[in-house]
Amino acid sequence: MPLSNSTSAPAAEVLLPEGLRSESLPRHVALVMDGNSRWAAARGLPPTDGHEHGMRALMRTVRLCRAWGIRVVTAFGFSLENWNRPKARTYNTLSFLDRARPPCIHAEVDFLMALIERFINDNLAEFMREGTRLRIIGDRSRLPISVQKTARDAEEATRNNSRLDLVLAISYSGRMDIVQACRKLAQKVDAKLLRPEDIDESMFADELQTSCAADESSSSCPDLLIRTSGELRLSNFLLWQSAYSELFFTDTLWPDFGEAQYLQALTAFQSRDRRFGARKHNAAL
Numbered sequence: 001m002p003l004s005n006s007t008s009a010p011a012a013e014v015l016l017p018e019g020l021r022s023e024s025l026p027r028h029v030a031l032v033m034d035g036n037s038r039w040a041a042a043r044g045l046p047p048t049d050g051h052e053h054g055m056r057a058l059m060r061t062v063r064l065c066r067a068w069g070i071r072v073v074t075a076f077g078f079s080l081e082n083w084n085r086p087k088a089r090t091y092n093t094l095s096f097l098d099r100a101r102p103p104c105i106h107a108e109v110d111f112l113m114a115l116i117e118r119f120i121n122d123n124l125a126e127f128m129r130e131g132t133r134l135r136i137i138g139d140r141s142r143l144p145i146s147v148q149k150t151a152r153d154a155e156e157a158t159r160n161n162s163r164l165d166l167v168l169a170i171s172y173s174g175r176m177d178i179v180q181a182c183r184k185l186a187q188k189v190d191a192k193l194l195r196p197e198d199i200d201e202s203m204f205a206d207e208l209q210t211s212c213a214a215d216e217s218s219s220s221c222p223d224l225l226i227r228t229s230g231e232l233r234l235s236n237f238l239l240w241q242s243a244y245s246e247l248f249f250t251d252t253l254w255p256d257f258g259e260a261q262y263l264q265a266l267t268a269f270q271s272r273d274r275r276f277g278a279r280k281h282n283a284a285l
């Protein structure tokens with residue numbers, strides 16, 4: 001079975017759109033893919049259709065990351081809080097009858113779980129061919145068993161791929177990630193493997209789930225965090241990791257996010273002056 005022999009894709013030529021400078025591109029981009037339901041509602045469709053189109057937008061963005069030489073993309077696919085969405089939502093099916101759709105009851109959470117599984121299965125061959133390593137972060141114990149297995153198998157199959165790290169945050173909460181990192185360090189202290197005074201930021205970051213995407217050439221901290229749909233908040237995504245991320249908010253709803261919007265975000269990023277709290281040497285006081 002060819003998928004099990006994971007190989008890294010040969011270095012691909014990076015063709016950047018005019019105006020982007022390769023030396024100051026973000027290495028790690030984080031995505032809050034918001035606005036799927038509003039996109040669907042504006043078209044008289046159920047939220048599930050918005051998520052379906054959102055999945056296509058995610059794959060478009062993954063391909064652009066590879067084409068432009070971005071090393072890591074972390075996408076918020078399902079938050080821990082999203083479990084509180086109604087498991088089954090009933091929609092007025094009458095509006096669908098004229099479009100020859102069968103009346104149905106959509107279970108949004110179940111649909112999203114199935115969509116995540118389909119996303120992985122449908123794109124695994126491309127991940128292998130194009131050197132994409134898949135990682136899942138979040139509380140995977142709450143995922144349906146079949147999603148857990150699909151995710152685990154895909155992580156295993158793609159683990160040696162090295163062109164792009166695609167990190168899907170599923171059943172993820174930034175606060176929970178911090179809490180679980182604290183627990184791990186506390187256990188080490190309890191077992192006398194560590195003294196509290198030895199704990200520093202780097203040790204802490206190593207215990208966060210995002211450390212899976214960090215290596216010598218890329219950081220688990222996104223350089224650029226993009227949120228679509230006009231909402232101006234982090235919504236419990238990458239709280240520790242976004243301390244010095246450049247934030248880019250756009251009114252575009254996620255399913256409409258494409259090359260033009262990504263280019264806009266990257267151009268804005270390249271115009272930012274990243275100081276990380278320090279003052280530039282010769283900056284005027």
Ligand SMILES: CC(C)=CCC/C(C)=C/CC/C(C)=C/COP(=O)(O)OP(=O)(O)O
Nearest residue numbers: 033034035036037038051054055077116119
């Ligand atoms: C990982 C993966 C395969 C994802 C593909 C589908 C996708 C983009 C899912 C994001 C899920 C989500 C809750 C989005 C927010 O839209 P919303 O329903 O909150 O929209 P609203 O803000 O308009 O209500």
